Amino acid sequence: MPEYLLAIESSCDETAAAVITRDLTVxxxxxxxxxELHERFGGVVPEIASRAHVERILPVIDEALTTAGITPADLKAIAVVTEPGLVGSLLVGLTAAKTLAMVLDIPLVPVNHVEAHLYACRLGAGRDIFPAVGLVVSGGHTNLYDCQSAVDYRMIGATIDDAAGEAFDKAAAILGLPYPGGPNVERTARTGNETAYRLPRTFLKEDRLEFSFSGLKTALLYEVQGQPGAHRTPPAMTPQRLADLCASFQAAVVDVLIAKLELALTRTRHRAICLGGGVAANGYFRDRVEAMARRRKVELFISPREFCTDNAGMGAVGWELLDRGRTAELDVDVKPGLIR
Structure with a gap:
């Protein structure tokens, strides 16, 4: 008989549910x-996100079960993201998961959202990919990991300020592009010259596994609006200037990401990379990582695009956790916040 896992994700502004079989078929x-709810604010508003989760969580779970052709009684376990994220958003998903686990008398499996992004690479590969250097690049996270197994991750580096995805969103706001910023910056950059503006690459040549993108964001702001106290009027924002700024900004972010990935490979001596998170869907970034992996002769596993942004399919890691007995009692709580 097939075994089914229901995975629930509500850590930020996406309400998601997935049904995954024991053989990792989603x-x-x-x-x-x-x-659309957060667009006019230029970012996620926690209270609005929480209320939207309350409205959507049950219909989303019902659609996931119906699409999979199963009923709640067929479920073997419930996997739910409990960390990190917005406290109100996390609580909505966890409450739904606890209720189902209690009523159905099946195990409840807590999942770390960031680590699930790395498991999405395993899901896409269809085979074991560990050990590897892991990089999660999203709106809230830019984290490097030493991944010893599918459930054994040790963080070895992170951003000290803005995450890369957050920097893309702020850059888009500076440039007058719509939210979410990442896809719009990438789209605009396609016709731009990435060498048109020499923007800073913080820590690029330093022997440290840390990232910083706040200075880059500020440099872009000054390029667009002019430096405070300066008497020079910035050039008009023509379509080509906009494209050049987007391309130059994108290249600066990716240069740093690639450099730190290479440093992590050297330190860990791993021969594989797994790359996940929303920014991993960026085509320019994917091309650059692929070129680096070929040059260094290491295996590269990038999360499929449908698993890059927040989703519940990557909750398939719940099977791995369940097999290792890493379940939780019904009094388990959320662990909100960002992992820096």
Missing amino acids: LSNVVASQA
């Missing part, structure tokens, strides 16, 4: 986006 992966 039968359904339903995501209700809140992008």
